[in-house]
Amino acid sequence: MIKLENITKIYSNNNEQKALDDVSLQINDGEFVAIMGESGSGKSTLINIIGMMDKETAGTYLLDDVNISELNLSQREKKRRENISFIFQQFALVKRYTIYENVELPLIAKGVPSKKRKVKIMEALKALGIEDIANKYAMNTSGGQQQRAAIARAIVSDSKYILADEPTGALDSNNGEEVMKLLEDLNKSGKTVIMVTHNENLAKKAGRIINISDGKLRF
Template sequence: MIHIENMKKIYNPGENEVRALDGIDLDIEKGDLVAIVGHSGSGKSTLMNMLGCLDTPTSGKYVLDGQDVASMTDNQLADVRNKEIGFIFQGFNLISNLDAVGNVELPLVYRGVSKNERKQLAMEALKSVGLEDRMKHKPNEMSGGQQQRVAVARAVAAKPPIILADEPTGNLDTKSTQEIMEILKELHRSGRTVIIITHDEEIASQAHRVIRILDGRIEEDYCNR
């Protein structure tokens, strides 16, 4: 599903250049549960931006589900993000004046989904993360764990094949962290490709495959199974 070949991302080319990614070769198969691990400054966030089509590499190849996305225009990248990838961020990024259903519906508006179908998909997604009794609650009426479950529901409502989670448990307590991980593992079991960006070794240990990034390069790539 994902093929990356000699990917580089260089900021400030020249004497003071920063090689955020320095020749990444990577394949991720459909249905993988992968943790990409690294400390701050390792390049893992830059790699996440590339995987999520939020940025383009300086050089190298990135093929996503048969499409060469490294050379796409901004509009084409936006289309890929909209259809292929569900994003989960550390900060929840919920709209404060919308209830849970409204927050989950919002990305579906940009996909051109009809009002009735949007509502149905949003309610199904919220039920799938155990929030059927919180659908009319706004973010300030929910715990951090519940807000992150709304964010997960928002990411999966349109049924994208790839879930890209950036430090999805970074703001959560231990109990909520494990609840979110169980939801991500269930998404994986349902056939989604789940990629988790994390610095947390406990989170990484629950993935099937661990990719360690250091100084813009892959240092280790191994299976936990």
């Protein structure tokens, strides 16, 4: 379970801009939640804080009853590594790595032996139908293939929470549909999926929609 209590995020620039303002929410295990908002509404900031890619300025963040706000950097990194996987709009693949090597990264981070890594990676690639491009460099693959690779990377680490920031934003409608289907399948398999989107049609595919505007949740 993810629980945010009175989370505020202020970016220390000249304007002291509040990206999130007293946000409180709870996401239960197994949910598929869509966070919707316009550009600049704070949705990416929210998902970054949930994913521990950024730290809240104030408030409390509880992940499976562990107070993330009180953890030091290396403890937070460990928690993130064990529980959270990301899918980004621009795929976030290392272009000069092959698909295989990109998918391998989370397993390297977890210290999984190389033989076991191979098994898991090929399983994930097969599940997404991209095992034949395993040795292709990411820069030489299509957007749809790259996003599948990103999803394979999320699957392979077997994380409890999947955070997707505009996962279909850089894809055409067909590929976008396929990616959404994959996210739904992941959710059905028991993963908690949190998706950021500005697309209402995509948001409707989620079990719950959270609206955010100017850093505040709207109900």
